[in-house]
Amino acid sequence: MIKVLLFAGMQERAGTNELELDEDRLLISEIKNALQKKYDFPQMFQGCLSAVNEEFADDDTEVTSGDTVAFIPPVSGG
Template sequence: MIDLLFFAQLQEKVGSPKITIEANDISIKEIKEKFLAKYKMDHLLNEAMIAVNEEYSKEDAVVFSGDVVAFIPPVSGG
């Protein structure tokens, strides 16, 4: 099981701050394609920073059962 955390607009699109997926030994890119495509938020995900277990990562990072992946959209404001 891998926990996926969402913030700001991503959280609104998913409808929850967190979802758990049944997966192991899978890249972030594969997670986006297999589990997140149904939310139709590619444009937001492409701009989002990714953190695996609280360390920034890239889309090709491989995650395993027990890991936590956070998708953090860019922050703007004034």
């Protein structure tokens, strides 16, 4: 099982801040594609950072069962 943490607009669109994927092994890019299809995230991954177990990761990073993935949207403020 892979835990996925969502924030901001992704959290609102999915209706939850945490998802569990019943998979043993996926790439970050595969997780993004699956979430984009399921929740219709329009451009939400653009500029978004990915982290696996609290370490930044890229789309080619492999995630395995027991890992936690977080998608961190760009932050703006003043």
